[in-house]
Amino acid sequence: MFLPPLNPQLGLRRQLKTIVFRIPTRESPQKPAPPMHDPASTWNTLKDILPGTDNTVATRVSENEKRVLNVFGAPHFALLPRPEPHRSPSPYEYFCTVNESASHVEQPRLSVTKLLTDAWCELQTFYDVFAGLPSARSARLSSGTRHHENLEKQAHPRVDARRVEKQIESAAQKHAPEAVEVLFGTPMAAQLASQWSEHVTMRLVEMADTCELREIHVHGFLDLARGSLVTDAAHVRAAVLVNGVVDLVRVDASNHTQREPWLEEGLLLVDLSCAIPRAKATMTALSKDHFVHVYDVKTRQNDTIPAQRSVLDAARRQCMFYSRFLADLARDSNYAYQSWLENGRRRRVEPDAPLGTGNATELLLRHFETLALDYLRLARGTDLGFDDFDNSHTHRQKQNVDGPEHASRYTLSDFVSAAQFREMLAALYGQDSPFLELDVTPLFSAWKRPLTLRYFAARAGQTCNILEAVVPGSVGVEYHNMHTRRLLKRMHFALDGATLTAAVQHAASFWNGTRLPTATDDMKRCVYCLYKNRCPVKNRATEKVGERIYRLCESQDGACENLHGA
Incomplete structure (x- = not known):
């Protein structure tokens, strides 16, 4: 065994110490999962981050919104999707397969008014189709x-x-x-x-x-x-x-x-x-x-x-x-x-x-x-x-x-x-x-x-x-x-052949699903929309709200301790 040299001033030999420690054989406990998102409790924070957010209480997903989310396999807390073109089924296929109006399932067809997909908001029309809703009779x-x-x-x-x-x-x-x-x-x-x-x-x-x-x-x-x-x-x-x-x-x-x-x-x-x-x-x-x-x-x-x-x-x-x-x-x-x-x-x-x-x-x-x-x-x-x-x-x-x-x-x-x-x-x-x-x-x-x-x-x-x-x-x-x-x-x-041809092509591309549905640029039309709480256009800012919350919490001492699992 190697012995350290004597200290000539003290005339003593340095004593050795043995340190014993144990390496754990089991895994460390997992970090606690972050808390589930609670729209109601975080609403005030959202309003601070997004001053322009509509001043209403966050609502649960509606039955119609849930139907659309289910069709596209999206979670119920998500915004409504805008699927890529050429996705199956097409709007027409779904309209004639899943529809509260049994007549359209038994006798597939469209009406002239159904060709006017963008008369109000084409995105709303799109969601109506995938919610299986018939034309409302007010x-x-x-x-x-x-x-x-x-x-x-x-x-x-x-x-x-x-x-x-x-x-x-x-x-x-x-x-x-x-x-x-x-x-x-x-x-x-x-x-x-x-x-x-x-x-x-x-x-x-x-x-x-x-x-x-x-x-x-x-x-x-x-x-x-x-x-x-x-x-x-x-x-x-x-x-x-x-x-x-x-x-x-x-x-x-x-x-x-x-x-x-x-x-x-x-x-x-x-x-x-x-x-x-x-x-x-x-x-x-x-x-x-x-x-x-x-x-x-x-x-x-x-x-x-x-x-x-x-x-x-x-x-x-x-x-x-x-x-x-x-x-x-x-x-x-x-x-x-x-x-x-x-x-x-x-x-x-x-x-x-x-x-x-x-x-x-x-x-x-x-x-x-x-x-x-x-x-x-x-x-x-x-x-x-x-x-x-x-x-x-x-x-x-x-x-x-x-x-x-x-x-x-x-x-x-x-x-x-x-x-x-x-x-x-x-x-x-x-x-x-x-x-x-x-x-x-x-x-x-x-x-x-x-x-x-x-x-x-x-x-x-x-x-x-x-x-x-x-x-x-x-x-x-x-x-x-x-x-x-x-x-x-x-x-x-005046009758305009070019306008009619374009209208036919526009309607066909909506119903066969070869293009994305367009949304209205007039947000006043959203007031009575069935999908306003989950619309990806009206609520576009919320797509980045998670990142903003993270940055806000990170800037405050200890505000995000639980979120980091520390």
Whole structure:
């Protein structure tokens, strides 16, 4: 062993010391986790750091916000995400898969208003889609709907629908409940038949006399991948159906072409096989110096007009979509016919399935003057005069493709007798109505050709073609006070093909998810937004608040001791 030398002054040898220590074999305890974030307790600190922060108490995540966060796998304390483009599912895929509106899941489609994604705030629209929310129906919207209905009744008076419904309900009570289900068939088939007959066929035929109509149904097909509208029948099945209702269509005319009233055997009945060609000839004559103008009617609570530029631009684009859809349906009767058929298929209605005889009776009572002669044609097996429809029946008879369920006996007598029907007709139109002079007994025997949605598609396709020669003119928006019913202002816009093309591409890229949704730059619009507490734009400053808190704590002696685990 080595010994240190002696200290010569002391004469002593230095003594050695042995130090013993133990190395721990177990791990040191982990540092304590930092405390969970408590929005309410840290709010005062946040206000000191961010003086501009909204002076409200932090709230819990809402159910709608939670849905969006769950879709994108984000924690519930996070801000709502703005996912990168091309993420699956796309907004349209999700809209048609998870939606509180079962109709859009069962019958995937869009509306023209859904194409106006940035009318208010596109980011809000995006979150609405991924929250699975249907379009909200407010009391204000209901009031606006009533105003539209009043305008429609003034322009197109009809027999009171409630009186017809009472007659039908009374007749239905005479049948067993299980029989009533068969007699009224598929509700959607009856709804489309009613809409297409009244809001397409009848309105367009009347337009040749009045040069004006209200509430006409139109549609188009949008190719989301290409960002363009489909205009040929061969490609509509691969595109997205877009439905719309035009509030007002007017043919601008200073001189109306006079035409003879439609009479049949001295009765005030419309023979569509004659009326449609005659109406087209009238509109073709007018087309030399007249144009089709499309308007949308907006209702207001007071006498003010929207000041937001995005709202006004959206209204203009909305009318451009309507004008384009109407022009596409008008240019070719075969395309229009095929597209109406495809519209029905998208709504899960088989075009050649017979309409319930209860539904057929109700439609006839509502629109006797327009449908009676066509009903008789179908019952007798007479052609309508529209080759695409007439030939399809001949082909189906030869190929026997209808099947036994479609070949069964079809007659209105399954629902009411001829005598009962005449009583219902008299109750609605009066005992002296000339309608009672028409012999409708063939309708209560076996029909040669049953009433189907294909018939209504054929007449709708024909009547759309009435406007073939009339060039689309301007589009416009009318603002009405819904309470006083006063017209506040009528705004006109020129049709702009470039604007419409850009609008189509903009809407398609939103719904197919190939671009990020944009947010409004007007924070006043955030007041009533369902996502304002978690919006990444409105709360953009909070994305850096953690770093600011850290720096603030670090600058204070011992303020961050717990956060550092010291």
